[in-house]
């Protein structure tokens with residue numbers, strides 16, 4: 001009988017399902033007695049865990065569109081003893097987390113909390129609380145997540161209008177002004193960091209126009225929060241949601257949200273019940289506020305993790321954290337430019353934490369990403385929707401935004417591109433990135 005939970009197998013180079021799949025088949029063979037225990041071969045990529053035994057996932061370098069790498073401090077916070085969701089300790093922790101989220105979002109909004117689900121639930125929570133059936137909502141769509149928001153708004157009963165830009169581009173104030181005059185919405189929804197295209201949407205001027213038109217501004221900050229400044233109060237954002245697994249470097253599962261007092265006035269004055277019981281913020285307010293009325297069993301250990309991840313960001317300092325994201329982005333960009341790899345976002349609007357770049361002509365996308373994962377342990381994202389097969393999405397989010405990852409990724413990319421017959425000056429990408437780091441001191 002097999003005693004160990006982990007073996008290394010010599011996998012054929014081109015198993016279509018990857019070496020992990022080969023290893024798993026072999027493991028089953030050993031267990032069923034059909035195969036002898038396999039010789040152990042030192043090929044890191046073939047590390048296999050038996051899913052029936054202790055969970056033992058491979059250690060990856062997560063440079064995709066999220067989740068991002070989790071710092072050890074956050075992982076160990078997850079493993080602390082679980083207390084009850086009304087335990088005095090937990091209630092204190094919730095209060096402290098709220099304060100930390102307010103600092104992170106630069107807001108004094110009392111209604112700032114973490115929804116117990118991923119970013120999509122934050123999206124639903126902000127939409128369903130502000131929208132009553134028949135309300136007009138304008139959604140700005142220039143990628144997958146604007147499209148998702150329009151879908152969510154339609155399901156919530158909104159009379160949805162969209163304003164669109166080609167993928168990779170951002171909205172100008174003039175685009176929004178025209179759409180506001182045409183549709184006269186109650187709420188305008190917009191994505192600040194469109195993860196499907198890598199485009200960084202400026203918000204300040206748009207916010208002014210939205211409020212001049214008497215509407216509320218709802219912002220998707222799933223990918224932006226913790227990587228670039230998000231100024232909830234200064235930009236007069238009425239409802240904002242994010243996700244724990246991007247620049248906050250916490251596992252997926254929580255969605256920090258914030259509602260302005262103007263938004264709360266609208267919510268408390270609703271004529272109809274919020275369509276979702278779980279996401280009704282006036283009920284959540286009774287749990288997160290002083291009354292502490294049970295609403296749902298909060299994900300206690302995830303709250304520990306989010307608390308720790310935000311604590312780490314605030315220890316570093318928000319400005320230092322944003323500067324780190326900007327520097328690593330510039331180094332990556334310089335390195336990729338040396339390989340003639342271009343960004344797909346509109347010039348001047350590329351996100352630092354999500355680098356969407358055009359796949360060089362003739363390169364096999366699937367083979368490149370598979371080799372990167374299996375041989376270097378690095379995950380990046382492929383294109384989504386209209387960008388499927390056309391772009392790579394390289395995340396430098398939170399804890400993963402560091403020079404060692406940039407340099408390893410560039411070195412691995414050079415090796416894999418060379419194997420696929422792409423010609424370039426070898427070592428040029430590393431030199432270009434290092435120049436950026438040297439100039440930054």
Ligand SMILES: Cc1ncc(COP(=O)(O)O)c(C=O)c1O
Pocket residue numbers: 065066118119120121123145191193194195196220222223243252
């Ligand atoms: C901009 C944006 N909005 C919303 C979401 C949805 O978040 P989740 O996958 O955590 O539900 C994502 C996830 O990638 C995102 O990038």
